[in-house]
Amino acid sequence: xxxxxxHVAIAVRDLGKATAVYxxxxxxxxxxxxxxxxxxxxxxFITLPNTKIELLEPLGExxxxxxFLERNPDxxxxxxxxxxxxxxxxxxxxxSAGARVLGDGEPKTGAHGKPVLFLHPKDFSGxxxxxxxx
Ligand code: CO
Numbered sequence: 001x002x003x004x005x006x007h008v009a010i011a012v013r014d015l016g017k018a019t020a021v022y023x024x025x026x027x028x029x030x031x032x033x034x035x036x037x038x039x040x041x042x043x044x045f046i047t048l049p050n051t052k053i054e055l056l057e058p059l060g061e062x063x064x065x066x067x068f069l070e071r072n073p074d075x076x077x078x079x080x081x082x083x084x085x086x087x088x089x090x091x092x093x094x095x096s097a098g099a100r101v102l103g104d105g106e107p108k109t110g111a112h113g114k115p116v117l118f119l120h121p122k123d124f125s126g127x128x129x130x131x132x133x134x
Contacts, residue, residue: 001090003083006132007045007052011065011078015042015057018075022046022053033057036111040064043111054081054111079118079128087115087133099123107133 012018015033022028031045040063046053056078058066068078084090087107095101100120110116110132119129 001084001093003085003134005051006081006083006130007054008080009054009056009078009130010075011056011068011072012075013057013069013073015044015055018055018057019044019046022055028053034111035059038109039111045111079130081116081130081132083134084131085134087117087131090131091117094119 010018019030019033023030029047031047033042033044035042037059040059041056042059043057044055046055056065058069065078069075091101091105091107095105100123102118102120105117107115107117110130112132115133117131119131121128
């Protein structure tokens, strides 16, 4: 079921500062910042040879990463995103195996315009898992 590692997401307080570290110190290829009002975050994608890093900064009131940043004031790894060939089939298989799907269980359009779902960290060794349709 599980496919490629699509990205690792890091929550940050200051997107400009975090982006500059990747661009100017690490020499990475960074995207422009893109506000994602539907998801309550602004994102920057960093393209590495084998995967991507997604930097997330809170956007607006009630951002889903606000509480995470309260607990992790320096920022930190927020989630990991795996690709699956068929997101609904993956969801159904995971649910029947007892994994908890967050929200209403219906895929939403993610930062790349593809369907995504999130899985409860308690079922995946304390790591929030995003599934993205490949
Ligand atoms: Co993500």
